[in-house]
Amino acid sequence: MMADLSTLPPALVVDDEPNIVELLAITLQGMGLAVIGAHSIAEAYARLGEATPSLCLTDLRLPDGSGIELVRRLHASHPQVPVAVITAYSSADGAVEAMQAGAFDYMAKPIELARLRRLVAQAVALSCPSPTETDGTRRLLGDSPVMQRLREDIRRVARSNAPVHITGESGTGKELAARAIHASGPRHDKPFVAVNCGAIPDGLLESELFGAEKGAYSGAVQRREGLFVAANGGTLFLDEIGDLPMMMQVKLLRAIQERSIRPLGSSREIALDVRIISATHRDLQEMVNDGSFRQDLRYRLDVVKLHMPPLRERLEDIPQLVEAILQRIGATPGGPPPRLPAGMLERLRLYTFPGNVRELENLLERSLALQHETFLPEEIFAVPGAAPADNAAPAPASGVAPASMDTAEAVLLRKILEQAGGDRHQAARLLDISLQSLEMRLHRLQVKEDA
Template identity: 70%
Template sequence: MTTKRSVSSALVVDDEPNIVELLRITLEGMGLEVSGAHSLAEAQARLATGLPSLVLSDLRLPDGSGIDLVRHLHEKHPQLPVAVITAYSSADGAVEAMQAGAFDYMSKPIELARLRHLVAAALKLNNPQNAKHDATDRLVGDSPLMQQIREDIRKLARSNAPVHITGESGTGKELVARAIHDSSLRHDQPFVAVNCGAIPEGLIESELFGAEKGAYSGATQTRQGLFQAANGGTLFLDEIGDLPMLMQVKLLRAIQERVIRPLGGSREISLDLRFISATHRDLGAMVDAGTFRQDLLYRLNVVQLHLPPLRERREDIPQLVDVILQRMNGPGSGSPATLAEEVMHKLLEYDFPGNVRELENLLERSLVFPDKNILETGKAPAHFQNEEQPPVPRATRGESGVARALDDAEAALLRSMLEVAAGDAAMAAQQLGISPQSFALRMARSSAGSPE
């Protein structure tokens, strides 16, 4: 007795018969049953007789656009993976198709190795086993905003479309990027995070794209870049707004053509990457100011995911506090610390300009410095009080105008860095390159002052 084997199928839609035949031969070699269509109407007729396992469609058809087919299938059959083929590698149509719901795209002339990879990935989407990879449970909070973000991540996990994450500092952009990666078919491949603002400008190209031996002074061996390290997986470009203009051009080509050329190299390396970028800056305003390329933004911002600040989901604060305290307490350390009710009320009223990161810092400081502990004491930290902060004292009459200006500038810098560090004095001191003791003394001096 023989068991009937389920065979995957594909519908290929292209007005060029030789393209349909090439794809048919390749896909049949992968064990698929293939049917072809040369127009939008013919494709609709074939779909009416039964759904295939995947659809490959050209963007330009004699009786319409492949994007219309993508939209129709995404609306009626959102689980069916659709990939588009375009002869215009830099065309806006590929981006528009992915925004309409396409799983992926590839350019003509077709690279058979990439085609096989794309088809294999599309078929995995229809495998029920892959539905188990849902990493959204790591996002804490049951507010409607967080529930929507989890749902968006699940949808994004079924696509290779570039994602651009926006939100204030401390809202968890890298955490969300990792959740997208770990929920996707690439979950068993590398996730490489790059802080674009932390790499010196002179090293960015070699860090990202790699460098051949002898490409620059000190390059004693061939060096793999972060793009190659992430190949097959996801590359997370954090603080993308800090990327210099020259590198923006090279990044655009890497995303658009899916190839890179190492510094000093003569050959190009093909990429199979999911691109996720993030920033707390307004890239639209940067485009208007001429400091960020509009075409790069268009390529990165295929799908935008905005993370709300903590003040817009205050109902999640108690749950966040519980999770953070449990993590800080560590396994086998007994019951975690808890907050007094009046302190929790203060937390719920506070706007948290540093968002979840500031909340974490606050709770950690409370455990490290018991004399300033807000846990179980009912004593809220100073910046939770509603009292007005005393003004910065003016310099004494005996000081010169220059000395006064220097003191005022130092005081303003210290306060600014403390605010950026969400009240973490040690972090502010590190950013300024001074010791915590020196920072504390300077803060005390700027807060003091002689009466006039």
């Protein structure tokens, strides 16, 4: 439920055109907000000296300077006040610079009243957060310093509509961070749509993202909505953005700049109100340098950077992660979750985890699949790459540490096949995977039942 707007401090509107100030004032007053107008940066500073506003709308081009100066001052002195900039189409780069300086959002001239009302409603939601609003960062486990800083960064960027680009190695939880940003911001009750850009065939990407009219291409027997429209009002998460083909990069750039899309085979434009979050494990600047990614698109996506730390930089979080993973994948109805044998946590902390949290999760899942009630640490947790510490316990004499994760998986598959009496259907059920997946793994690892 939205707060009583009449109790909010007045909104500050800064523009050197009196007609624009009047138009904005009429719209905001119609939404229950009082308005203070200013026609220059100096006048805006004077108004700020009188009272702290609930929100601020400012033009970028003012007679005595740039509106970005006002954005920076408000962001530094009143970080809780959302600031949106008003810009002409020709100064879209200025809007990106303003968001990097701390602006909540931007709006292009000529002003669309529907877009203005949505923007103001989101700004008001930031000014008056609901007392029952949940912290979306709680899903990011770990109390290490690097994770505490990450959660603080997420709470900060969640107060903006600026595009966020998340970097990090595979398995670090980039989608989890994107969901935390969405859940912590004013769009938390709107859709969150995730798409892996590398998992959709090139020929289907345009229709998947932007939609298509019936008959737009061979096989289009009905109208397709598209993921942008499905995410309208909320957040669209574009994972592995580096895998996007060059032609689709052009179309995505236009959608971000114009805040509208045109479905395949349609002549109509659909207005969008979508926050874009992208992610990749690749270096976009290197891709720009080698010509495989557009510089202008990188500039649009990389407004706010967020880096996911690898697990080797927060090994102190492993106990908490293990407990949560085992609770999720191994708890039985009415019974306690399985626990690691004594000493296993310390042995895990000796490992560098090139696959990060996803690899840790896979290790625990394979262990549970190998034996439902107990773990077999000699084979599952004699992990490669673990340099023994001076005080580390010696490796068990009963088993030899696998030379690689493939070797460890092959050991697991042989034991499961032996346990299933060579029945591959039963082995797949014990592993909780499909028969096809089991066959592929057996073929890749060259595992035979009589090995």
